[in-house]
Amino acid sequence: MANIVVLVKRVPDTNARIVVNGNQVDLSAVKWVISPYDEFAIENALQHREAHGGSVTALTLGPSDADKVLKDAKAIGVDEIVRVWDDSWGELDSNGVQIALTEAITNLNADVVYCGKNAADTGAGSTGPGIAERLGWASVSNISDVSFDGGVTVTAPADGGSAKISLPTNVVISCDKGSVKVRKPNVKGIMMAKRSQVNVVSASAPSASITFVSHSPPPAKPAGKKYEGASSANEVAKLLRDEANVI
Amino acid sequence: MSESMIIAETSKGIVSPVTAELVSAAIALGTNPTVIVPCTDSSIADSAGYDGVAKTIAIKGDCFTNYDASSWASAIDAVMPSGSIVVAATPQSKDLAARIAAKRGLAVVQDVVKIDGKNLTSPVFSGKAMQTVSATGDFVISVRANIFQSASEGTANVSVIDQSGDVATAVQEIMERASARLDVSEANVIISGGRGMGSPDNFSHLERIADVLGAAVGASRAAVDTWDEIPHNMQVGQTGKTVNPNLYIAVGISGAIQHLAGMRSSKYIVAINKDADAPIFSHADYGIVSTWEETLPILEAALSSMMS
Ligand SMILES: Cc1cc2nc3c(=O)[nH]c(=O)nc-3n(C[C@H](O)[C@H](O)[C@H](O)COP(=O)(O)OP(=O)(O)OC[C@H]3O[C@@H](n4cnc5c(N)ncnc54)[C@H](O)[C@@H]3O)c2cc1C
Numbered sequence: 001m002a003n004i005v006v007l008v009k010r011v012p013d014t015n016a017r018i019v020v021n022g023n024q025v026d027l028s029a030v031k032w033v034i035s036p037y038d039e040f041a042i043e044n045a046l047q048h049r050e051a052h053g054g055s056v057t058a059l060t061l062g063p064s065d066a067d068k069v070l071k072d073a074k075a076i077g078v079d080e081i082v083r084v085w086d087d088s089w090g091e092l093d094s095n096g097v098q099i100a101l102t103e104a105i106t107n108l109n110a111d112v113v114y115c116g117k118n119a120a121d122t123g124a125g126s127t128g129p130g131i132a133e134r135l136g137w138a139s140v141s142n143i144s145d146v147s148f149d150g151g152v153t154v155t156a157p158a159d160g161g162s163a164k165i166s167l168p169t170n171v172v173i174s175c176d177k178g179s180v181k182v183r184k185p186n187v188k189g190i191m192m193a194k195r196s197q198v199n200v201v202s203a204s205a206p207s208a209s210i211t212f213v214s215h216s217p218p219p220a221k222p223a224g225k226k227y228e229g230a231s232s233a234n235e236v237a238k239l240l241r242d243e244a245n246v247i
Numbered sequence: 248m249s250e251s252m253i254i255a256e257t258s259k260g261i262v263s264p265v266t267a268e269l270v271s272a273a274i275a276l277g278t279n280p281t282v283i284v285p286c287t288d289s290s291i292a293d294s295a296g297y298d299g300v301a302k303t304i305a306i307k308g309d310c311f312t313n314y315d316a317s318s319w320a321s322a323i324d325a326v327m328p329s330g331s332i333v334v335a336a337t338p339q340s341k342d343l344a345a346r347i348a349a350k351r352g353l354a355v356v357q358d359v360v361k362i363d364g365k366n367l368t369s370p371v372f373s374g375k376a377m378q379t380v381s382a383t384g385d386f387v388i389s390v391r392a393n394i395f396q397s398a399s400e401g402t403a404n405v406s407v408i409d410q411s412g413d414v415a416t417a418v419q420e421i422m423e424r425a426s427a428r429l430d431v432s433e434a435n436v437i438i439s440g441g442r443g444m445g446s447p448d449n450f451s452h453l454e455r456i457a458d459v460l461g462a463a464v465g466a467s468r469a470a471v472d473t474w475d476e477i478p479h480n481m482q483v484g485q486t487g488k489t490v491n492p493n494l495y496i497a498v499g500i501s502g503a504i505q506h507l508a509g510m511r512s513s514k515y516i517v518a519i520n521k522d523a524d525a526p527i528f529s530h531a532d533y534g535i536v537s538t539w540e541e542t543l544p545i546l547e548a549a550l551s552s553m554m555s
């Protein structure tokens with residue numbers, strides 16, 4: 001029996017257009033979803049439960065807006081949904097996020113944590129390994145496949161290829177897309193999720209040593225050159241050597 | 248001047264060239280860098296000497312045989328002096344950076360592409376915006392490749408420290424990549440195919456060009472999802488790998504926003520697509536409107552004659 005926690009984060013839909021307004025992104029018009037890699041984390045967590053027994057708790061850190069992704073996780077099949085937040089928090093840097101999530105995970109008596117390899121907004125990939133360090137646990141990141149025969153074995157990238165790695169009980173597993181198909185919510189799940197309650201908990205978080213300054217649009221590229229017809233490949237090859245100096 | 252610790256990038260028992268770029272990044276932070284080389288054979292640190300670096304510390308331990316985040320972090324932390332920490336933004340080093348940052352109670356900023364004093368800029372929202380943050384005290388950063396100039400080589404003044412770490416995870420089996428070809432996350436040149444390649448067999452045309460250029464072969468998600476022969480580790484994009492090579496050649500790829508998320512920061516982008524309106528052309532430095540069937544043989548011939 002395993003007490004499994006899966007981290008889910010609310011992020012803008014990856015199809016959303018991100019507009020920088022003044023010196024900050026304007027997210028008022030975007031649709032919000034579960035961060036894509038967290039969907040793989042949820043699926044792996046559910047398979048863990050099905051193989052070894054136990055329960056899955058989805059945990060998010062965020063204001064009440066984030067309840068929606070927890071309910072989405074509930075509809076997919078997690079047992080409990082918990083949100084950690086404290087209105088007194090100021091800006092949180094990686095330390096703050098990790099310390100607060102670690103406190104919540106400890107209070108949930110988790111045995112194992114699944115999360116995404118990175119969040120679609122930060123792109124960082126810091127949270128899984130950072131939490132593992134704070135829990136004093138092992139961690140493995142960017143895993144593509146998990147097998148639950150006997151213990152827990154994952155496939156992860158290794159120098160020159162990939163490796164099959166067997167994991168101890170207490171571990172944080174950061175999930176890449178693998179060969180698993182993520183399940184979709186069914187009608188019963190959606191109905192249950194509607195009626196479910198988010199358990200809101202508090203935790204302490206230190207003030208940030210890394211603080212936000214500004215957002216800006218990505219550097220504009222000069223307009224490229226476009227050619228018609230296959231024979232222009234000769235010209236492009238020359239430009240790659242003489243203009244771009246990349247070959 | 249405050250101190251910084253560069254954790255050298257190593258692969259297959261050598262110190263990777265990107266380490267020289269980290270030296271320039273550390274100097275841009277206004278810090279005085281020391282290079283740390285985690286290794287099983289300390290002689291590899293002899294090549295890790297750079298202009299502007301007074302000291303190289305080789306940390307030698309059996310735990311560095313395979314990557315295990317907790318043992319690497321504890322072995323390095325035990326002997327690495329304090330200061331800000333700079334690593335390369337490769338998947339493994341980003342992971343290590345996050346663990347060491349947590350161990351030392353420091354905040355971490357990943358994928359830094361610009362340093363201006365203590366202001367650090369990195370892509371957010373899959374490259375659809377850039378974010379600048381300001382750091383106080385010591386901090387940990389990972390730095391993207393191909394952005395900072397390489398520091399010139401110097402003599403390495405190496406001290407060797409033996410250190411062990413308790414390995415928490417057990418590697419049962421290493422599966423070498425089937426081909427000798429580089430992985431997309433390691434390559435400076437990538438040629439990728441999409442659904443427009445028509446069949447997985449046609450990827451052989453991309454492989455031939457990859458052989459000429461010493462490139463890695465990548466793929467769109469549509470290619471990976473449609474054909475079992477194209478493995479997920481080739482996928483570039485939102486739910487695949489993020490790459491920033493010097494040259495990215497997209498063949499039969501439409502340029503969906505999730506694909507762009509993984510490759511838009513490439514220095515030069517070439518697109519080959521038969522549809523003149525394909526979105527990929529808005530991001531290409533050089534676009535060729537034509538079928539790959541007609542274009543790739545000509546491109547291969549032109550590149551072969553240049554490279555020989
Ligand atoms: C949450 C989420 C995550 C995603 N993550 C990723 C990701 O990581 N990576 C990714 O790539 N996609 C991702 N996608 C999918 C993405 O939206 C696109 O569906 C995908 O990138 C399309 O792949 P494609 O360009 O190969 O195929 P298509 O869009 O079908 O394009 C094929 C192109 O080939 C061209 N073509 C056809 N025949 C020829 C020919 N003979 N010669 C030359 N050109 C030809 C066509 O004109 C067309 O432009 C994701 C989607 C979602 C919703």
Ligand SMILES: Nc1ncnc2c1ncn2[C@@H]1O[C@H](COP(=O)(O)O)[C@@H](O)[C@H]1O
Nearest residue numbers: 007060061115116118119124125126127
């Ligand atoms: N605020 C959060 N709430 C819940 N999970 C989070 C949060 N931030 C990060 N995570 C988890 O950590 C993963 C990596 O996030 P990041 O380190 O920001 O790239 C995400 O995919 C989530 O699984």
